[in-house]
Amino acid sequence: MKFPFQIxxxxxxxxxxxxxxxxxxxxxxxxxxxxxxxxxxxxxxxxNFEQPLVQWFKGGILNITENALDRHAAITPNKTALICExxxxxxxxxxxxxxxxxxxxxxxxxxxxxxxxxxxDRICIYMPMVxxxxxxxxxxxxIGAIHSVVFGGFSAQSISDRINDAQCNLVLTADGAYxxxxxxxxxxxxxxxxxxxxxxxxxxxxxxxNTPVSMLKGRDMWWEDELDKVNQMExxxxxxxxxxxxxxxxxxxxxxxxxxxKGVVHTIGGYMVWTTYTFLNVFQYQPNEVxxxxxxxxxxxxxxxxxxxxxxxxxxxxLFEGVPNYPDAGRLWDICDKHQVNILYTAPTAIRSLMQAGxxxxxxxxxxxxxxxxxxxxxxxxxxxxxxxxxxxxxxxxIVDTWWQTETGGIxxxxxxxxxxxxxxxxxxxxxxxxxILVDENGNELEGAASGNLCxxxxxxxxxxxxxxxxxxxxxxxxxxxxxxxxxGDGAMRDEKGNYRxxxxxxxxxxxxxxxxxxxxVENAINMHTGVIESAVVxxxxxxxxxxxxxxxxxxxxxxxxxxxxxxxxxxxxxxIGPIAKPDKIQIVSGLPKxxxxxxMRRILRKIAEGDISNLGDTTTLLDxxxxxxxxxxxxx
Ligand code: WTA
Numbered sequence: 065m066k067f068p069f070q071i072x073x074x075x076x077x078x079x080x081x082x083x084x085x086x087x088x089x090x091x092x093x094x095x096x097x098x099x100x101x102x103x104x105x106x107x108x109x110x111x112n113f114e115q116p117l118v119q120w121f122k123g124g125i126l127n128i129t130e131n132a133l134d135r136h137a138a139i140t141p142n143k144t145a146l147i148c149e150x151x152x153x154x155x156x157x158x159x160x161x162x163x164x165x166x167x168x169x170x171x172x173x174x175x176x177x178x179x180x181x182x183x184x185d186r187i188c189i190y191m192p193m194v195x196x197x198x199x200x201x202x203x204x205x206x207i208g209a210i211h212s213v214v215f216g217g218f219s220a221q222s223i224s225d226r227i228n229d230a231q232c233n234l235v236l237t238a239d240g241a242y243x244x245x246x247x248x249x250x251x252x253x254x255x256x257x258x259x260x261x262x263x264x265x266x267x268x269x270x271x272x273x274n275t276p277v278s279m280l281k282g283r284d285m286w287w288e289d290e291l292d293k294v295n296q297m298e299x300x301x302x303x304x305x306x307x308x309x310x311x312x313x314x315x316x317x318x319x320x321x322x323x324x325x326k327g328v329v330h331t332i333g334g335y336m337v338w339t340t341y342t343f344l345n346v347f348q349y350q351p352n353e354v355x356x357x358x359x360x361x362x363x364x365x366x367x368x369x370x371x372x373x374x375x376x377x378x379x380x381x382x383l384f385e386g387v388p389n390y391p392d393a394g395r396l397w398d399i400c401d402k403h404q405v406n407i408l409y410t411a412p413t414a415i416r417s418l419m420q421a422g423x424x425x426x427x428x429x430x431x432x433x434x435x436x437x438x439x440x441x442x443x444x445x446x447x448x449x450x451x452x453x454x455x456x457x458x459x460x461x462x463i464v465d466t467w468w469q470t471e472t473g474g475i476x477x478x479x480x481x482x483x484x485x486x487x488x489x490x491x492x493x494x495x496x497x498x499x500x501i502l503v504d505e506n507g508n509e510l511e512g513a514a515s516g517n518l519c520x521x522x523x524x525x526x527x528x529x530x531x532x533x534x535x536x537x538x539x540x541x542x543x544x545x546x547x548x549x550x551x552x553g554d555g556a557m558r559d560e561k562g563n564y565r566x567x568x569x570x571x572x573x574x575x576x577x578x579x580x581x582x583x584x585x586v587e588n589a590i591n592m593h594t595g596v597i598e599s600a601v602v603x604x605x606x607x608x609x610x611x612x613x614x615x616x617x618x619x620x621x622x623x624x625x626x627x628x629x630x631x632x633x634x635x636x637x638x639x640x641i642g643p644i645a646k647p648d649k650i651q652i653v654s655g656l657p658k659x660x661x662x663x664x665m666r667r668i669l670r671k672i673a674e675g676d677i678s679n680l681g682d683t684t685t686l687l688d689x690x691x692x693x694x695x696x697x698x699x700x701x
Pocket of ligand 1: 318363364365421439440442444465466467468469470471483491553554566567568569575579580610680
C-alpha cells in the first residue's frame, strides 16, 4: 500500500517540516485522512502543557486493528504480515499473511471476550516473543482493552506492582520462554506475582516450553483450550470495537528518577498516525521490503516498530524469539539472510557485543538483502557505528540513528534513510512536527550551536497523554521542570546546521543495554536486603552495555563474608526488579559522601565509579571528607 505522505526528497522533507510547524493541525489532519476512520474527528488538536492536556483527532472513531490488519487483508490478503523466527534455528519459522493474521486476531479477540474482557479493561501480557504475543496485543486493541506488556525479564514483584497499579483483571502468559540456551519459567513467576494481585480474575496460559506449571481452578485457563472453543464456532469474525481516537491504547511502564516506574499512557489515534508516519519516512519503507526490529515487545520499540508502525503501514515485520548470540554471534546475520531482510533496526548494545565477538561470525554471511540500517535506545558510539556501516551495511546501507523515548511514542530525531545525511553518533534532524529546543539550567532557550537540556516545544501526535492513575505525576515528571515545555530528561548538543547529538540522561535514569533503569529503583531494591543500611547507585561507562550499574552499599551484616553479602544483594535486586537491574559492581563502604544537610553527593560517586579520581572537586563541604578517601581506595575496577 502506498501512502501519499511518504517523503521522497530532501526538498519535500524541508517543505513538510515547515508546514508541520507553521500549521500543525492542517498538516496532521491531511496525514490522518489517509487512515481508516469509522467517523471523522471533531477537533484535530487541543493542548495545554500546564495541565498537561494533549488531544489529537478527538471525537474520531476508529479501531487501530482495522488499520493494521483489515485494510491490508482487503487489498493484499496474501502479503506476509508477520514472520516469526523461533529461538532455536532448527525449529521452523512461521509466517502469517495479512488475512491469516487478521483471522488469528479475531479468534483471540473471542477468547478474550469469552473470558469476560471488555472495552477499557486492563490486560497484562507477560509472554515470550512468539506469534501469540503479537496476536494477543492486537486482540486487546480489537476489543478495546488496554494492554500493559511487561518485559519477560522482570520479576514477580515488578509484575505485581504493574498489575496493581493498572488494576488489570486478566493476565496472558506462557508456561515458559526460551531465550538462548535458557528456559524461563514465566508461569511460575506470574503465580508468585498473582499472590498479591486481587484484581486478576483470569490467567490464560500458552504452551511454549512444556515446563510443568501449576494451574489454579477457576483462574487459570489453557490458551489452546480457549481457542478450541472458538474454533467450534461457525464464524469467528470479530467486529472491531469502535473507539475514540483519545481512548487509551496501552500502558507501558518505564523508569524515571523516582523509585516507582510510571505507567506511560498512549492513546489510539495519535499513536497510530505517529508510528506509521515515522516508520514509513525514517526507514523509507518500500512495498515488499522485509523489516526486522530486534527489540522485545516488552519495550516501546517493540510496540511501535515491530507491531503497530509496520502493520499499519502494510509492511512485513519479523519477530525473533531468541537472542543475538544464540546459538552463536552470527544469528542475526543468519536471520537477515534467511528471511531476506531489507531493513534491520537494532540497538547499539547488540552491535557492540557482536562486534566484540569478532568478525569471524560474519564469514559466509551474505547480507546482500540489507538496504537500510537503524539504531535505537542509547547513544551509538562512533566505533560501533563504523563497524555496523562497514560490516553489516557493506558501506552502502544508510544508517538512521533514531532518538526517541517511551513517552514520545515514536521516532523524534533521526536521519531519513538515504535522503538526509547521516553523521556517525548524531541523531541529526527533528521529524516533521517535532520542535526540539535546548535550554540551560534555568530554562533559558539556547540559540544556534549549543549544548543543553533537550525539551520539546509543542505537541506531536504520538506523545504521552498521562501516567496511568496519576496525572499529576505526568505533569511533575515532564512538564514542570521547564514550564510550557516537555522535558525529555536527556542532554544534547546542536551544531550550527541544526543537527542534534544526544549525550545521555541528565537525570537519575540509567540506560543499561538499552534498558531504562532508575538509580532510585535499584537503591530501593538493594535497601530491601535485611543487612543493608543504605546505598547509592550510579552509572559508569561500560564497553558493551553502554552503562553499567555501580552500587555503593553500607551493610550491618557481620556474619557473612563480603562476597556472600554482595551476591545476596545482587539476588535481592533480581528478586525485586529482575535480573536486568543487577549491579555490575557492588562496593561495600562504611559511609557515603554526604553534605551537612544529609544529601548524598552523587557527583563524587559518579566520578569514582568512572575511575576519574584525579579531580573529585570540592569535598570540603562534606560532613566527613575522609569517607571519600576510603571509597577511592576500595574502588572496584
Ligand atoms: C535514550 C527507547 C541516544 C535516551 C526508544 C532516551 C537514545 C532513552 C537514543 C529512552 C539515541 C534512545 N541516541 N540516546 N538514538 N534512543 N535513547 O524510553 O536517553 O526505553 O531518553 O525508549 O533512551 O529510552 P526508552
